[in-house]
Amino acid sequence: NAGVTQTPKFRILKIGQSMTLQCTQDMNHNYMYWYRQDPGMGLKLIYYSVGAGITDKGEVPNGYNVSRSTTEDFPLRLELAAPSQTSVYFCASSAKGVHSSGNTIYFGEGSWLTVV
Amino acid sequence: AQSVTQLGSHVSVSEGALVLLRCNYSSSVPPYLFWYVQYPNQGLQLLLKYTTGATLVKGINGFEAEFKKSETSFHLTKPSAHMSDAAEYFCAVSDSPNNAGNMLTFGGGTRLMVKP
Numbered sequence A: 001n002a003g004v005t006q007t008p009k010f011r012i013l014k015i016g017q018s019m020t021l022q023c024t025q026d027m028n029h030n031y032m033y034w035y036r037q038d039p040g041m042g043l044k045l046i047y048y049s050v051g052a053g054i055t056d057k058g059e060v061p062n063g064y065n066v067s068r069s070t071t072e073d074f075p076l077r078l079e080l081a082a083p084s085q086t087s088v089y090f091c092a093s094s095a096k097g098v099h100s101s102g103n104t105i106y107f108g109e110g111s112w113l114t115v116v
Numbered sequence B: 001a002q003s004v005t006q007l008g009s010h011v012s013v014s015e016g017a018l019v020l021l022r023c024n025y026s027s028s029v030p031p032y033l034f035w036y037v038q039y040p041n042q043g044l045q046l047l048l049k050y051t052t053g054a055t056l057v058k059g060i061n062g063f064e065a066e067f068k069k070s071e072t073s074f075h076l077t078k079p080s081a082h083m084s085d086a087a088e089y090f091c092a093v094s095d096s097p098n099n100a101g102n103m104l105t106f107g108g109g110t111r112l113m114v115k116p
Helices: none
Strands: A004-007 A010-013 A019-025 A031-037 A043-051 A054-057 A064-066 A076-078 A087-094 A105-107 A111-115 B003-005 B010-014 B019-021 B024-026 B032-038 B044-050 B056-058 B064-068 B073-078 B087-094 B110-115
Touching (some): A004 A087, A019 A031, A019 A087, A105 B044, B003 B087, B032 B064, B044 B056, B044 B073, B073 B087
Parallel strands (some): B010 B110
Antiparallel strands (some): A004 A019, A031 A043, A064 A076, A087 A105, B003 B024, B032 B044, B032 B087, B064 B073
16 A cells, blocks of 8 residues: 655755656545655645646745646656755645545655755 | 644653643634644654544544634643654644645644653
8 A cells, every 4th residue: 555655765966956756646636735844844835736737836836846747646846956945855645625524634755855 | 824833842751641742823714723743754644633523632542632712722632651652743724624725834843752
């Protein structure tokens, strides 16, 4: 039972490089999310998607892009990496919105990204 | 705007002692409140949530939390700590059933340490 799978788990980038964090879920969830977690801080929403072909900005979208061509996949792209993007990134998915009764958000195990 | 404050970034208790993790929120409308647990190198896992109805909410692993509107609090408790409870705990709020962003605002987290 895979759930939410993120790759890579660890990555070091140089300033100005680009990369894509991959996220896939096998639960047929409509909702998917990308969060970042900085040391001593809670998670902040970068982007989210309520279904294939639909994405929207969260709290901290600058410097990132996403796409949702399929229900399963929700990649996060960093175009020009900056040291401020050093963080732990979590992908998550849910069947319904966060307020729906009985809904649960499932998180991946995280991707540690360092920009030097 | 909604916000979450978790008092105490680190809490240490002895095994068998009461666990109390504090969470206060601000919200302009009735909130939806959540507690998540994060074990080392893992994603977040939902412990419990309050949406509507009974203000005392029971979650997994013996945890419970009480929504107190007058105090704008949602403190997490467990009568008797176990070594396996050592983890980081996050309180989160979402303030609108019509929030199309499905945005959760997280507190900074509290690291619970359990001493033998």
